[in-house]
Structures are given as C-alpha cells and as structure tokens.
Amino acid sequence: MLHLFGKSDDLIVHGRAPFNAEPPLDRLRASFITPQALLYVRCHGDIPALDATHRVSVGGLAATPFDADAAELAARFAPHRVRSVMQCAGNRRADMRAVRPVSGDPWAAGAIGHAEWTGARLADVLRAAGCRDGDGLHVAFESRDVAETPDGPARFGVSIPLSKAMHPDVLVAWAMDGEPLTPEHGFPLRIVVPGYAGVRSPKWLGSITVQDRPSDAFQQAKDYKLFPPDMRPDTEDLSRGFTIDEMPVNSAICVPAPGAALAAGGVAVGGWAAASGRAVVRVDVSGDGGRNWTQAEIEEHDGSPWSWSFWRATLDLPAGEHELCVRAWDAAGQTQPALPDDTWNFKGYLSAAWHRVRVTAA
CATH class of the missing domain: 3.90.420.10 (Oxidoreductase, molybdopterin-binding domain)
Known part of the structure; x- marks a missing residue:
C-alpha cells in the first residue's frame, strides 16, 4: 500500500x-x-x-x-x-x-x-x-x-x-x-x-x-x-x-478547469473523447451553453479502434460568465444527450451528457 x-x-x-x-x-x-x-x-x-x-x-x-x-x-x-x-x-x-x-x-x-x-x-x-x-x-x-x-x-x-x-x-x-x-x-x-x-x-x-x-x-x-x-x-x-458491457460515446473538457478566471478573447479549450470500438469523427464545443457550436480539431489518432481521441479548439469569449460544453459524435452518427437528467439512474452509471464547465472571462 x-x-x-x-x-x-x-x-x-x-x-x-x-x-x-x-x-x-x-x-x-x-x-x-x-x-x-x-x-x-x-x-x-x-x-x-x-x-x-x-x-x-x-x-x-x-x-x-x-x-x-x-x-x-x-x-x-x-x-x-x-x-x-x-x-x-x-x-x-x-x-x-x-x-x-x-x-x-x-x-x-x-x-x-x-x-x-x-x-x-x-x-x-x-x-x-x-x-x-x-x-x-x-x-x-x-x-x-x-x-x-x-x-x-x-x-x-x-x-x-x-x-x-x-x-x-x-x-x-x-x-x-x-x-x-x-x-x-x-x-x-x-x-x-x-x-x-x-x-x-x-x-x-x-x-x-x-x-x-x-x-x-x-x-x-x-x-x-x-x-x-x-x-x-x-x-x-x-x-x-x-x-453494462459496451460504453457510450463520451467526451470531457480537461482545460480550462471549472471556475477558472480567464482573460477575455481567444481561449484554448481541450479534452478527450471516446467511443466503444468506433472512431470519434467530430467534436463540437460551445462557449454559451450549447446555443452556438464550434467544431474542434481532433488531434492525430493512433488508429486503434479502442483508443480515445484528444481534441482542441479556440473559443472567443467576451467578458463575463460562460458555460463551456462539449459533445462528440462517433462513426455511427451517435452523439451525447444534452443533460444528465436524460439518462439519470440511481446507480449513476453511463453518465455521458454534454460535459459542462463554467468559467469567467475578464
């Protein structure tokens, strides 16, 4: 230990x-x-x-x-x-x-x-x-x-x-x-x-x-x-x-961190995305809670059907509070639900709604 x-x-x-x-x-x-x-x-x-x-x-x-x-x-x-x-x-x-x-x-x-x-x-x-x-x-x-x-x-x-x-x-x-x-x-x-x-x-x-x-x-x-x-x-x-065997398509924002205080303007956002045996073909990122979306760049993938993908994007954030969110799409056209309410279960399994991070730009 x-x-x-x-x-x-x-x-x-x-x-x-x-x-x-x-x-x-x-x-x-x-x-x-x-x-x-x-x-x-x-x-x-x-x-x-x-x-x-x-x-x-x-x-x-x-x-x-x-x-x-x-x-x-x-x-x-x-x-x-x-x-x-x-x-x-x-x-x-x-x-x-x-x-x-x-x-x-x-x-x-x-x-x-x-x-x-x-x-x-x-x-x-x-x-x-x-x-x-x-x-x-x-x-x-x-x-x-x-x-x-x-x-x-x-x-x-x-x-x-x-x-x-x-x-x-x-x-x-x-x-x-x-x-x-x-x-x-x-x-x-x-x-x-x-x-x-x-x-x-x-x-x-x-x-x-x-x-x-x-x-x-x-x-x-x-x-x-x-x-x-x-x-x-x-x-x-x-x-x-x-x-539960196979896992749903999922993604998350790794940077910036929740609650981050950022300089207004271009903000770098990055994270991971994964699907069970299917390629992640698209990742969308939003700076306003999902009202508008920017397509992220999927970084080079190693070709394994079981690997994850890293993604990155730059969002133009004016001064104020923002809810960043991300959703991924796999090769079958499947994507993530908008809210955790949509798939809530009392054991909390397979949580794969849009990942949301609140930040402040100034």
Missing part, C-alpha cells in the same frame, strides 16, 4: 478503504498514453498482496485445463499489444449526482485512461486449454481481492460472452505502457477487455472458467446494471436492468 498512497497526492481520492481515485483532468490531458501513476484506481476491496509466483487457473468447459504464472504465460504465448481506453462505468457520476442522489463514488471525468497493454491473447489461452466452442457460452473471471457485498464478503467476479473473449485484442495482461503492472492496477495479471466497462477487466486475476452461464458473482449478477429512471434503491428489480 505504500506504493499506492505514496502517489495519492497526484490523484483526487474518493475513498481509501477501498481505495478509489482519479487524476486531475489537466494532468490526464497532458499525455495521450496515460502513465500508470495517473490511471484512475477503482477497487472493490483491499489490494491483495500477490507476488510473481501467483498462479492463474484456466478450466471449466475445457479439455486440457492448466495453471500458470505470469512468466510462464509470457514464455508460452506470443505477447500481443493493444492500445485501449480503460473507463469506469461510473465515470462522470458527479454530473448525475447534481440532478438527484445516486449511489457510488462521485467520479468527475477522470475515471478513464488510455494505455498500451501487453499480454497473451485470451483466445490463445482458451484454445490451449481446449476450450469448448459454441453459442451461449461465457468466460468467468474470479479475482483474488475480496469485496464487501450485501450478501457478505466475497471474491470479486465477472464474466464476458465467449464471443467477446475470443476477440484477438482481449488480453491476459502483465504490463501497462511497457512496465509490469503496479499493485493498484492488478499485478501480476489482469484481464483487459477493450470497448467494455472497466469492471469487465478484473485485476489480480485468480481463475478463468469457461461455462454455460454468466458468472453468479455479485458484481456480474447483481451490480453494474443500468436501471430505468423510475427505480430507486428500495425498489430495485434486477429483471428490469441490463448488464
């Missing part, structure tokens, strides 16, 4: 037990590849104390189950690198919290990052285990951390459809940005599922199991579901929620 808390001054800490924190947005925007020290940290329990000898089992509906540590995986399987966003399903929850109460940490727009992940293709690992193929199968992951749930303490667990697990960019990862994973980011092994919410990329991996149903762990069976707006915690009905 010394490693983690030694870096906490760089992060906005929402909770220490479990530890949950995000970077300031100007620092997040400073690098297209997010350093490990600035990638948001989402924990559901204490960080387990694992070493390099920790082994992961691979089995279930598989003819030749096996177990291995990170070094053995790296020696047995060709390493694959993929650049991908990692984003919490609760990113920008604070915007929904401003509408009415929601559960969970009040993430701003920094529960996201973009890294180059290195590991074995999960598909290769599953084939080596003699994974059974077929529609309707799932790959379940159990981690070594223990989370508090309404049913009591239990190991963290989630699953993804086998069809997604076999995508060549889904990894059993041991490195981020060319460096071994740090403890807070899943050392020694984690799953990376590009395009899906961060919860489907579990850290501190303990087992991989092919099975005929989704995981029955709390996080998969009862949490991370999008519920309708009329539902409240005391009326929660799992049958009316759907499991």
